[in-house]
Amino acid sequence: MSSTAELRRIGLAAGLTAVGFTHAEPFTEARVTLVERKAAGLHGGMQFTYRNPERSTTPTRILESAQSLIVGAWPYRAPDPHVSTDRPQAEIAAYAWRDHYGSLKSALGEIAAALQADGYTARVVADDNALVDRAAAIRAGVGWAGKNSNVLVPGHGSWFVLGAVVTDAPLEHDQPVEPACGSCRRCLDGCPTGAIIAEGVVDARRCLAWLLQADGDFPIEFREALGTRIYGCDDCQVVCPPSRGSDVGMIGDEVTSLDLLELLTMDDEALLAAVGRWYIPKRDLRYVRRNALVALGNANVSGDNRTEAMDVLASYIGSDDMLAEHARWAADQLDASTPH
Ligand code: B12
Numbered sequence: 001m002s003s004t005a006e007l008r009r010i011g012l013a014a015g016l017t018a019v020g021f022t023h024a025e026p027f028t029e030a031r032v033t034l035v036e037r038k039a040a041g042l043h044g045g046m047q048f049t050y051r052n053p054e055r056s057t058t059p060t061r062i063l064e065s066a067q068s069l070i071v072g073a074w075p076y077r078a079p080d081p082h083v084s085t086d087r088p089q090a091e092i093a094a095y096a097w098r099d100h101y102g103s104l105k106s107a108l109g110e111i112a113a114a115l116q117a118d119g120y121t122a123r124v125v126a127d128d129n130a131l132v133d134r135a136a137a138i139r140a141g142v143g144w145a146g147k148n149s150n151v152l153v154p155g156h157g158s159w160f161v162l163g164a165v166v167t168d169a170p171l172e173h174d175q176p177v178e179p180a181c182g183s184c185r186r187c188l189d190g191c192p193t194g195a196i197i198a199e200g201v202v203d204a205r206r207c208l209a210w211l212l213q214a215d216g217d218f219p220i221e222f223r224e225a226l227g228t229r230i231y232g233c234d235d236c237q238v239v240c241p242p243s244r245g246s247d248v249g250m251i252g253d254e255v256t257s258l259d260l261l262e263l264l265t266m267d268d269e270a271l272l273a274a275v276g277r278w279y280i281p282k283r284d285l286r287y288v289r290r291n292a293l294v295a296l297g298n299a300n301v302s303g304d305n306r307t308e309a310m311d312v313l314a315s316y317i318g319s320d321d322m323l324a325e326h327a328r329w330a331a332d333q334l335d336a337s338t339p340h
């Protein structure tokens with residue numbers, strides 16, 4: 001018989017750090033927030049949960065007979081100070097160092113299997129547009145809504161990916177946890193582009209994590225702030241005191257950064273093998289190269305690497321218009337950073 005205690009035990013044994021239970025009523029507050037932020041332009045053209053707020057905030061759209069949600073938080077390792085190499089590196093945000101969503105879904109799958117064995121219907125949803133994962137985690141008491149808009153798990157911080165099992169099993173609900181940011185505002189002050197415009201409110205038009213995933217040109221005004229990132233941004237979590245010293249994520253087969261010059265000379269097949277798991281706008285690899293060109297312009301490049309970098313950039317100038325423009329920008333940056 002599925003009890004919350006047994007289901008939580010299964011989730012924790014499968015590697016989740018926190019498991020919480022809530023009812024399947026709509027997330028009306030999140031729906032209003034989505035609609036308001038979209039109307040204010042803060043979504044910066046994002047689709048995801050913004051495409052159809054009603055759908056993403058109504059669990060019965062996932063399972064008509066839904067009664068409960070079981071929300072799980074899968075831990076990932078916080079970034080270490082970067083390993084220094086003599087080659088310019090492309091930074092990858094820690095949540096993308098390996099397929100954490102795959103691990104999250106299998107852990108939630110074990111909870112779903114236990115429910116199914118008892119005759120219930122259970123569906124796993126994680127990081128698709130079917131559900132507002134953070135709002136679900138907050139209502140299920142998995143964590144509190146931080147001012148950086150991430151969900152923070154008490155005692156562990158925010159280095160987690162989130163997902164849920166939607167089921168027709170009637171289960172007891174957990175209570176939300178007390179928000180514990182207090183008077184801290186390090187994330188608001190620490191964001192390199194000032195994207196956290198108010199407590200819990202991210203303006204995607206300024207957020208590097210979104211700009212790296214958006215199509216079109218990388219906005220010129222945020223290129224220097226991008227540094228050498230090519231996928232995701234961790235700054236508003238790195239500065240967050242409750243998220244420091246989190247040690248629950250496992251060390252495994254992770255790719256924590258990529259060699260920028262190699263990445264920029266890979267053919268499509270090799271590039272897809274390296275980054276195909278990522279969200280890439282329109283699945284168009286030019287956007288990965290665009291990001292890498294900006295990163296190279298910001299990298300510390302000297303000696304032989306410099307000659308190689310200038311050759312790589314020259315090979316992009318005269319190619320596709322968008323890439324040529326980003327390559328020219330990067331070459332100018334490297335020129336400006338050369339001691340004359
Ligand atoms: C769109 C999206 C983004 C966008 C926009 C993020 C944003 N903050 O709006 C972009 C591309 C920028 C992004 C970036 C990141 N994302 Co994202 N993203 C999503 C996605 C697909 C939808 C989120 C959504 O609906 N946002 C709209 C707003 C309305 O909802 P929200 O951000 O959840 O809002 C919460 C807070 O704003 C808070 N809140 C609202 N009002 C107020 C007021 C106050 C005072 C306070 C304190 C809080 C608060 O409550 C809301 C919950 O209802 C979800 C997956 C999913 N299906 O849910 C992942 C998700 C939210 N992302 C996730 C992650 C890991 C990230 C990154 C850390 C990745 C990275 N390293 O680059 C960054 C973090 C940037 C940040 N500070 O948010 C995780 C969250 C993990 C966690 N612990 O919270 C999710 C849940 C994916 C997953 N399944 O694990 N993401």
Ligand code: SF4
Pocket residue numbers: 190191192193194195196202206207208209210232233234235236237
């Ligand atoms: S992910 Fe980076 S750019 Fe976006 S809000 Fe956080 S610190 Fe700012």
Ligand code: SF4
Pocket residue numbers: 146147148149180181184185186187188236239240241242
């Ligand atoms: S940095 Fe401070 S204000 Fe921001 S989420 Fe962390 S604890 Fe909250």
